[in-house]
Structure formats: structure tokens, C-alpha cells
Amino acid sequence: NEIYLQGVGGQRPEVTTDPEALEASARQRLRPEAFWYVAGAAGSGATARANREAFDHWRIVPRMLREATVRQLATTVLGTRASAPVLLAPVGAQSIVHPEGELATARVASELGLPVVLSTHSSHTLEEVAEANGDGPRWFQLYWPNDPEVCVSLLNRAAAAGYQALVVTLDTWTLAWRPHDLDHGYLPFLRGTGVANTFADPAFRATLAAPPEQDTPAAVLRWVATYTGTDRGWDQLAFLRQHWDRPILLKGIQHPDDARRAVDAGVDGIVVSNHGGRQVDGAIGSLDALPGIAEAVGDQLAVLFDSGVRTGADIIKALALGAQAVLVGRPYVYGLAHDGESGLRQVLRGLLADLDITLGLTGHRSPADLGPDTLSRSHA
Ligand code: FNR
Numbered sequence: 141n142e143i144y145l146q147g148v149g150g151q152r153p154e155v156t157t158d159p160e161a162l163e164a165s166a167r168q169r170l171r172p173e174a175f176w177y178v179a180g181a182a183g184s185g186a187t188a189r190a191n192r193e194a195f196d197h198w199r200i201v202p203r204m205l206r207e208a209t210v211r212q213l214a215t216t217v218l219g220t221r222a223s224a225p226v227l228l229a230p231v232g233a234q235s236i237v238h239p240e241g242e243l244a245t246a247r248v249a250s251e252l253g254l255p256v257v258l259s260t261h262s263s264h265t266l267e268e269v270a271e272a273n274g275d276g277p278r279w280f281q282l283y284w285p286n287d288p289e290v291c292v293s294l295l296n297r298a299a300a301a302g303y304q305a306l307v308v309t310l311d312t313w314t315l316a317w318r319p320h321d322l323d324h325g326y327l328p329f330l331r332g333t334g335v336a337n338t339f340a341d342p343a344f345r346a347t348l349a350a351p352p353e354q355d356t357p358a359a360v361l362r363w364v365a366t367y368t369g370t371d372r373g374w375d376q377l378a379f380l381r382q383h384w385d386r387p388i389l390l391k392g393i394q395h396p397d398d399a400r401r402a403v404d405a406g407v408d409g410i411v412v413s414n415h416g417g418r419q420v421d422g423a424i425g426s427l428d429a430l431p432g433i434a435e436a437v438g439d440q441l442a443v444l445f446d447s448g449v450r451t452g453a454d455i456i457k458a459l460a461l462g463a464q465a466v467l468v469g470r471p472y473v474y475g476l477a478h479d480g481e482s483g484l485r486q487v488l489r490g491l492l493a494d495l496d497i498t499l500g501l502t503g504h505r506s507p508a509d510l511g512p513d514t515l516s517r518s519h520a
Contacts, residue, residue, distance in 0.1 A: 153490075155487060189417075190424065193425055203504075206505075217409075226492065230260075230281035232259040251485070254488065258280055266301050267301050290343045314368055396437070408441055409444060449466050502514065
């Protein structure tokens with residue numbers, strides 16, 4: 141309504157409400173290497189495309205005369221209050237799109253009551269982001285360092301700074317083959333962006349001959365060694381449990397058997413995700429993986445979903461297929477590319493309004509009303 145009313149006065153929204161146009165507009169605003177770092181995917185891009193196509197495998201079946209003019213979007217995910225079943229996915233190195241980066245994201249998330257999941261590889265420290273987030277809901281995403289002392293130090297810092305849950309990303313123990321970044325010879329971290337948490341960490345600093353400020357190349361090399369390629373198995377999750385007493389979620393689950401193993405390992409939740417198609421090329425669309433996983437473990441732990449969510453209808457489909465909440469990645473980063481907080485705010489408010497309206501128009505008063513009979517399998 142706000143947008144239409146402003147339109148009467150001749151005003152157009154500053155940031156487009158169309159997801160594809162939003163990406164195109166971010167492309168015009170960003171340096172090519174920064175844009176492609178965000179927009180790019182693994183290999184041929186088949187998984188990123190499959191993520192979007194998977195939403196077309198399902199159609200919503202609207203219901204009428206169900207008194208859905210007043211909706212309630214608020215929910216609680218593993219003890220964290222959220223104004224809607226939407227979280228901001230962990231996205232590293234956000235200062236490549238706007239200098240305020242994760243600080244702007246944390247402020248807007250707090251203002252809108254949406255939980256923000258801060259990446260280990262953020263461009264501002266987790267303490268600075270916590271301060272920007274104030275009393276807003278926040279979770280910490282862990283890239284599991286090879287050095288146990290650095291790992292424990294990060295966990296202790298995150299707990300002290302009020303992060304309410306830990307999201308352990310499993311699908312990125314090494315970086316995938318990403319042609320756009322390879323062709324630009326570009327990885328933000330190697331240029332000292334997205335390393336703030338680690339460079340500030342006392343346990344990490346103790347491993348260096350000279351502080352990162354004095355010998356950045358050596359610190360970057362050490363950083364790479366800290367986060368790349370250790371063989372890990374399910375039994376090692378006990379280590380994290382020992383050092384983190386709040387909810388733990390595993391991010392990157394795509395197979396029902398891995399979801400069952402997550403239950404056996406005693407974690408509190410999973411994020412059904414393929415990292416927005418950035419890791420394995422030619423993989424299953426994330427939404428196609430969701431129903432089997434929800435059926436296998438949906439009543440035993442919290443099932444969250446990401447990869448490809450762009451609209452209110454997408455969120456409704458994911459929730460109807462068994463997710464408790466979704467995470468959104470690229471769209472909010474494109475919002476951030478439009479003057480930081482203001483662009484981000486417009487993108488997220490637009491997504492929430494779309495969700496709210498579509499929920500009502502399909503005859504639902506709250507996300508809890510969604511279920512398998514909300515959808516019909518598409519045979520197109
Ligand atoms: C990511 N993602 C990610 N995930 C994570 O666990 N830690 C991280 O640091 C990052 N960094 C990151 C950077 C960029 C530029 C993107 C686009 C993504 C993955 C992210 O959390 C999420 O899984 C996907 O972005 C979801 O897919 P969509 O919404 O982008 O399609």
C-alpha cells in the first residue's frame with residue numbers, strides 16, 4: 141500500500157521489487173569481481189539454476205473464505221524469536237558490496253526483528269556486529285577451524301557476544317570450482333576482506349610470528365591453512381557440543397541419511413542448503429531435497445531451508461514442504477549494494493510484505509497453517 145500510495149504522488153520505489161531486476165541493478169552498481177563473487181555459482185551454474193527450477197515443481201493451491209485478512213507471521217526458531225520465519229543467511233565479506241557490510245545488515249535485521257546469521261568470515265568482528273545488532277536476534281555461523289584453540293576461542297567470543305545459536309557449515313571445507321572468481325583471480329579473503337574475526341582472535345594471533353597488521357601476507361596464508369581441508373567425521377561434533385551450550389544446527393544437509401545422522405549426533409537443527417549452488421555443480425535443487433529430509437527427521441529436530449528463495453511464494457512452498465523457517469542469501473546482499481541500510485531495508489520489507497500478502501491470499505493466517513495440502517506437484 142505504501143508503495144502504491146507513493147506512486148499516486150509520482151514516486152517510484154528506489155529499489156526494484158523484482159528479484160531479477162534487483163540482481164541486474166546490483167550488477168550495475170558493483171565492481172565486476174565483487175558482483176560475480178556474490179552472484180556466481182559453482183561450475184556451469186547448474187545447481188543454482190536447479191535451485192530456482194525446484195520451486196516450479198510445486199504450485200500453491202489457494203483456499204477461499206478462510207478469514208485470512210489478519211495474519212500472524214511471528215514465530216520462534218530454537219528458542220529465538222523472529223518476526224517472520226525468515227533469517228538472513230550467513231554471507232561473508234559483505235564490505236565488498238558496501239563499507240558498512242555486516243553492521244548495516246545487523247542493524248536492519250534488528251529493526252525488522254529477523255534473526256541474522258553472522259558468518260565466521262565477516263568483514264567486521266562478531267563483537268562489532270553484536271553491538272550494531274543490539275538486542276536483536278543473532279546466530280553465529282562457524283567455519284570449523286583446524287586449530288581447536290582457535291575454534292574454542294571463536295565459540296567463547298560468540299557466546300559472550302550474545303549469539304543465540306551456532307550454525308556449522310559443512311559443505312565448504314574447501315572452496316568449489318567457481319569460474320567467475322577464478323577468471324577474476326578474485327577471492328576477498330586473500331585480499332584481507334572477511335578475515336576480521338580471525339585476525340582479531342587472540343588464539344589465532346598467538347600462532348603468528350608477527351601480528352596481521354605487520355605481516356598481512358603471512359597472516360592470510362595462516363588463515364587459509366586454518367580453514368581448509370581437514371578430514372572430519374560425525375563423531376567430532378561432540379567437540380562442538382562440549383564447547384557450545386546453546387542450539388547447534390548443521391548447514392549444508394541434502395540427503396535424508398545425513399539428516400538422520402544429524403539426529404543421532406544430537407544436534408538441534410539442520411539447514412537444508414546447497415550454499416546457493418556455490419559448492420557442487422550439477423547437484424539436486426535444494427527444494428527438491430527438502431520433502432524427503434522433512435519426512436525423515438522433521439519431528440526430531442528443527443529443519444530450516446535455503447538456496448534459491450526469492451519471493452513470498454517461495455517461502456510458502458518451503459514451509460509447506462516441512463521447513464520451519466528459511467534463510468535468504470543473495471537478495472539481501474543486492475539490497476545492501478543499494479546504499480547499504482536503506483536498500484537492504486527495502487528489499488527485506490518487500491519480501492516480508494510479499495510473504496504476508498501471499499499467505500493471506502492463499503487462505504492462511506499463519507505459517508503454522510501451511511502443510512503438504514497447501515501444494516500440488518506440478519507436471520508442467
Ligand atoms: C554465501 N553463503 C555462505 N554460507 C555460509 O555458511 N558462510 C558464509 O560465509 C557464506 N558466504 C556466502 C557469500 C556469498 C556472497 C553468498 C551468495 C553466499 C551461503 C549462504 O549462507 C546461503 O546458503 C545461500 O546464499 C542461499 O542461497 P541464495 O538465497 O543466495 O540463493
